[in-house]
Every structure is written in structure tokens, then in C-alpha cells.
Amino acid sequence: MTDVPTIRAIIREDYERWLPLWDGYNAFYGRSGSTALPPEITATTWARFFDADEPVHALVAESGGELIGLAHYLYHRATTAIAPLCYLNDLFTSESARGKGVGRALIEAVYAEARQAGSPRVYWQTHETNTTAQALYDKVADRSGFIVYRKTV
Template structure:
């Protein structure tokens, strides 16, 4: 019988197990090899999780002592609400753990953190080709209909 999936805040001792998940997430979005994130970004992101002054947070899903997934989220102000909004920036489940409810558990845990912080909403983006994830997202949230534009510098 498989061990239950537990979602918890990340710990400093998770670095070695978190790194392959982070790398897998970035590879999924084409940020590997020559287009990989600079190591400085990974180090800075990691440190932000443990800085009380930062609005960036991390949860991990664990089962039987192994990390199966991650969720990174942040709180920010918004011009249309008094409370802080919660942006689920990164969500990733290890390939071997997919289909076990890990992604849903991580999203639900972010929802709980947002409610605890008094946030009126949680939102996120995904690429339109990410059909597998969108099947889950359609079960746990509503598609806002918004299209994202960006300009990189």
C-alpha cells in the first residue's frame, strides 16, 4: 500500500530533493540546457522561501520520505481588492507520481494558505498546450478567460 501524500512547508533540509523537481519544472517549460535558468536565480529563489521579508513561499508534497511535487506561491497587492492576492507561480509533480492526486493536494494546500492569509483569490497561468494539467485545473478552479501578454527585457 502506498504511503499517504502529505503537503507541508518546505524545509532547508529539502534542498537536495527539491532541486530535481525544480529542474524538472523548468525543463518542462523549456528552461534547460542552453536556455536554463542561471544558478543565481535558483539560489535566490531557494533563499526567498526562508526569508520572512519575502512574499514568496513553497510547499512540497511528500510520501514515504520522498518529495513528489512542489508548489511555489506568492502574495501581492492588487488594485481591485484590499486583501493580498495569491499567485500560484510554480506547480510540478514528479512524473512517477502523476495521477496520484499530488497536484490537486498541492493546489488545495495553496488555497488553505491563501484563506489563512485573508486572500480573496488564488490564480495561476499555464501554457495552452498543457492539456494534462488543464484537466486538473478545470476540476479545481474556473478558467478566467484572460490572455497573458508580456514583454521581456
């Protein structure tokens, strides 16, 4: 990668170049093979990016005509703020783009989008074993100290 990446909103024509990044992100978190997301989840996620009634958005990093990273984020209401909060749901870069500032550029672009939308905060979570990403996250955000609990219902 020699070009400085362009960070931009996703467009419908990006699907074929976005899908390998999405698949890579899901594989990274163990959602592949027999545990892969059903195709309808991918299709619905993609459709939400282009639905004005959905609070879900996507940015991509592009360099040399190739998509090398993605950031999916959404806005939601909270009981502790009047303006919607911004949740950075997914962040992923291609292996060849890692360590070259692409992840940071995508995070900074989400920050800019959140500011423009009037959101007072951007937050996200990562797996405790994802120490490589945490090295970046510790530079661009504060750890909240919260522990996530969940239960499938």
C-alpha cells in the same frame, strides 16, 4: 507511490530533494541546457522561501521519505482588492506521482494557506499546450478568460 502524500511547508533540509523537482519543472517549460535558468536565480528563489520579508512561499508533497511535488506561491497587492492576492507561480509533480492526486492536494493546500492569510483569490496560468494539467485545473478552479501578454524589457 503507496503512501498518501504529506503536504507541508518546505524546510532548508529539503534542498537536495527539492532541486530535482525544480529542475524537472524548468525542463518541462523548456528551461534546460543552453536555455537553463542561471544558478543565481535558483539560489535566490530558494533563499526567498526562508526570508520573512519576501512574499514567496513553498510547499512540498512528500511520500515515503521522497519529495514528489512542489508548489511555489506568492502574495501581491492589486488594484481590485484590499487583501493581497495569491499567485500560484509553480506547480510540479514527479512523473511517478502524476495522476495520483498530488497536484490537486498541493493546489488545495495553497488554497488553505491563502484563506489563512486572508487572500480572497488564488490564480495561476499554464501553457496552452499543457492539456493534462488543464484537465485538473478545470476541476479545481474557474478559467478567467484572460490572455497573458508579456514583453522582455
